[in-house]
Amino acid sequence: MGPNTSIITIALSAILINNFIFSQFLGCCPFLGCSTKLDTAAGMGLAVIFVMGLASAICWVVNEYILIPLNLAFLQTIAYILVIAVLVQFVEMFLKKSVPSLYSALGIYLPLITTNCAVLGVVLLNTQYSFDFLQSVVYGITGGAGFMLAICLFASVREKVEFAEYPESFEGFPIALVSAGLVALAFMGFSGMKIG
Amino acid sequence: MHIKQQFKEGLITNNPVLVQLIGMCATMAITTSLFNGIGMGLSVLVILTCCNVVVSLIRKVIPNDIRLAIFVLVIAGFVTLVDMALKAWIPALSESLGVFIPLIVVNCIIIGRAEAFCQKNPVGPSFFDGIFQGLGYTLVLICMCVIRELLGKGTFGAGIFNTVNGIGTGEGIRIFPAEYGALVITLPIGGFITLGCLIALMQYALKKSEKKKEAKEKELAEKEAA
Numbered sequence: 001m002g003p004n005t006s007i008i009t010i011a012l013s014a015i016l017i018n019n020f021i022f023s024q025f026l027g028c029c030p031f032l033g034c035s036t037k038l039d040t041a042a043g044m045g046l047a048v049i050f051v052m053g054l055a056s057a058i059c060w061v062v063n064e065y066i067l068i069p070l071n072l073a074f075l076q077t078i079a080y081i082l083v084i085a086v087l088v089q090f091v092e093m094f095l096k097k098s099v100p101s102l103y104s105a106l107g108i109y110l111p112l113i114t115t116n117c118a119v120l121g122v123v124l125l126n127t128q129y130s131f132d133f134l135q136s137v138v139y140g141i142t143g144g145a146g147f148m149l150a151i152c153l154f155a156s157v158r159e160k161v162e163f164a165e166y167p168e169s170f171e172g173f174p175i176a177l178v179s180a181g182l183v184a185l186a187f188m189g190f191s192g193m194k195i196g
Numbered sequence: 197m198h199i200k201q202q203f204k205e206g207l208i209t210n211n212p213v214l215v216q217l218i219g220m221c222a223t224m225a226i227t228t229s230l231f232n233g234i235g236m237g238l239s240v241l242v243i244l245t246c247c248n249v250v251v252s253l254i255r256k257v258i259p260n261d262i263r264l265a266i267f268v269l270v271i272a273g274f275v276t277l278v279d280m281a282l283k284a285w286i287p288a289l290s291e292s293l294g295v296f297i298p299l300i301v302v303n304c305i306i307i308g309r310a311e312a313f314c315q316k317n318p319v320g321p322s323f324f325d326g327i328f329q330g331l332g333y334t335l336v337l338i339c340m341c342v343i344r345e346l347l348g349k350g351t352f353g354a355g356i357f358n359t360v361n362g363i364g365t366g367e368g369i370r371i372f373p374a375e376y377g378a379l380v381i382t383l384p385i386g387g388f389i390t391l392g393c394l395i396a397l398m399q400y401a402l403k404k405s406e407k408k409k410e411a412k413e414k415e416l417a418e419k420e421a422a
Contacts, residue, residue, distance in 0.1 A: 023384050025225035029218070029304060074280060077298040078272040085265060114268075117221050117302045124295050167396070169403070173217055174396035181388030188383065 003130045007138050010131075014142035017193055020118050021150040022184040027118030031151055032176055041155035043105050045148025049141060051091060051113050052122050055084050056140025059123040060133050080123045088114045118147055154183050199324055206328025213336040213391075214398040218304035222296050223337060224387030228348070230368070231355025233341035235289040237334025239282070239297065243274045244306050244333075245326030250274075252314040252322035267310045268301065275300045288355075305333060336394070343390055348382035350374050 001010065020026045027048070034044045059080050067073050092110050095103040103110075113119060122143045126136040161179050170178070210216060213223050219240075226232045250270050258266050279297045282290040290297065300306065309329055314322040345351055345368070354368035380386055 025221050025384065025387065026299075028221040028224065032220070074276065077276050077279065077301055078269070081268055081272050081301050085268060115302045115304060115307065117299050120302050121295060121299060124298055128295065169396045169400035170392070171399070174392040174399065177388050177392030177395065181385045181392065184385045184388055185380075188385065 001129045003132065003135075005129075005131075005135070007135065010135060010139050011142040012193075014139055015146040015149060016187070016190040019146045019150055019187055019190075020121070020143050021147060022187040023191065024121070026121040027116050027147055030112060030116050031147070031154065032173065032180070035151050035155040035158055035176075038152065038155045038159065041151045042148070043102075045144070045151050047091075047110060047113060048116065048118065048147050049144030051084075051088060052119055052144035052147075053137060053141040054091070055080075055087055055119055055123055056126055056136040057133070058087060059083050060126060060131075060136040063127060064133075076124070076127060077120075080120060084119055084123070085114050118143065150183070150187075154180060157183055198321065202321065202324050203328050206325070206330075206332040207335060208332075209402070211332045211336065211398070212305045212308075212329050213333060214395055215402070216305075216308070217395070218308050219333065220391065222299065222303060223333075223340060224384070224391055226293055226296055227337055227340035227344055227387065227390075228382050229292075229345055229354035230338065230341045230352070231289070231366075232292055233337040234334065234356070235282075235286070236293055236296065237330070237337045239278050239293075240300060240303065240305065240333055241327065241330025243271070243278055243300055244309060244330045245323060246274045247271050247306055248309060248314045248322040248326035249319055251310045252317060252319050255315050263315070264307070264311070267307055271306050271310075272301045292355075305329065339394060340387075340390055344381050344386055346371060348377050348379060348386060350377045 001013070014020070018024060021028060021031050030044060030048075035041050062079055062083055063073075063076065067076060067079060072079075088111060092103070095110070122140050126139060129135075129139075131139060157179055158176060161175060166175050206212075212219055222236060222240075226236050247267075247270055251267060254266075275298060278300075279290070282293075282297060309325060313325050317325070342352065345354055349368075350372040351368035351370050351374075353366070355366050357366050357369050378386075381390065
């Protein structure tokens with residue numbers, strides 16, 4: 001991927017082929033932590049789409065108009081994490097005031113998005129691929145959509161796994177990881193796809 | 197005696213990945229060759245130790261409400277330093293770890309230790325906590341790398357042994373021909389499943405040692421009663 005990749009390619013690749021969780025391992029902690037129920041998984045997915053889209057847009061502007069003109073590109077990591085932390089805080093305050101129902105539904109997951117590596121990851125990848133503004137925003141939103149797809153699919157698998165029989169030592173996280181591996185196997189089917 | 201206990205906690209009984217279950221993204225993503233594993237483990241060890249020391253030094257000065265933001269800033273500073281150092285001195289490692297070096301900023305291990313340990317403890321213990329927790333993390337990475345490399349590619353120590361031109365280019369010691377390896381283990385699926393099995397093994401071992409301890413205590417109690 002690079003500056004000349006078309007938007008449709010970016011979207012398809014972010015959702016299916018290079019899914020953030022199943023092929024890039026970004027955002028595994030909330031993926032494993034918030035996937036025990038389908039509704040919380042969906043809420044988390046929506047919040048991540050929103051934050052990833054906004055963060056991509058703002059960080060692109062910060063990088064292009066502040067860091068590069070001042071020759072401060074080496075401070076990218078620090079600048080991005082600051083932007084993300086402030087952004088999440090603002091989103092939290094905004095939701096609390098204007099959409100309290102969504103705010104209470106997301107609860108603790110909102111502040112946790114700051115430490116979701118998918119968010120910082122998408123911003124860093126945008127810079128690495130030298131995407132322009134539109135490409136960055138599309139990659140952010142579709143990357144979030146890929147995250148949501150993965151977490152919702154996995155939550156429904158996990159609800160079934162609850163009733164399955166497995167060795168005692170695998171209780172809790174290990175069985176979740178192994179079933180995540182099997183869901184990743186299904187996603188591998190997309191990796192053969194090649195789009196121009 | 198404190199150091200000994202911290203050593204045991206960091207490496208086994210309170211291992212960051214296998215017991216605390218944090219910092220898993222990178223654990224699964226980069227463990228495809230021993231070179232990556234050791235490089236990543238040592239980078240985290242250095243950053244964790246530095247952050248632990250700094251956080252514990254400033255723990256009495258920072259206001260409680262914005263402590264997380266300050267921790268993140270301290271961590272981001274050290275991560276940037278390590279990132280730049282790697283780019284300059286070991287470019288092969290920096291290239292193969294890619295985006296996962298800057299992503300150490302959001303690795304839960306570092307912010308978790310700052311919040312759970314260094315906030316309440318003086319510099320000395322925090323320093324050793326950083327080293328031992330970092331060692332525990334490195335140990336898990338090495339285990340994952342050895343298993344995945346052997347099953348997936350049939351080699352041991354890729355990037356470290358049999359180096360031809362420059363650091364990180366070695367093929368490793370070949371144990372069996374590459375075509376017999378299960379490629380799937382080197383892919384994302386292998387990462388999830390290997391880590392799952394390792395954690396299961398750890399849970400099994402911890403449970404067993406707990407049972408042993410209980411049995412021993414029971415025996416002692418019975419003896420005393422008798």
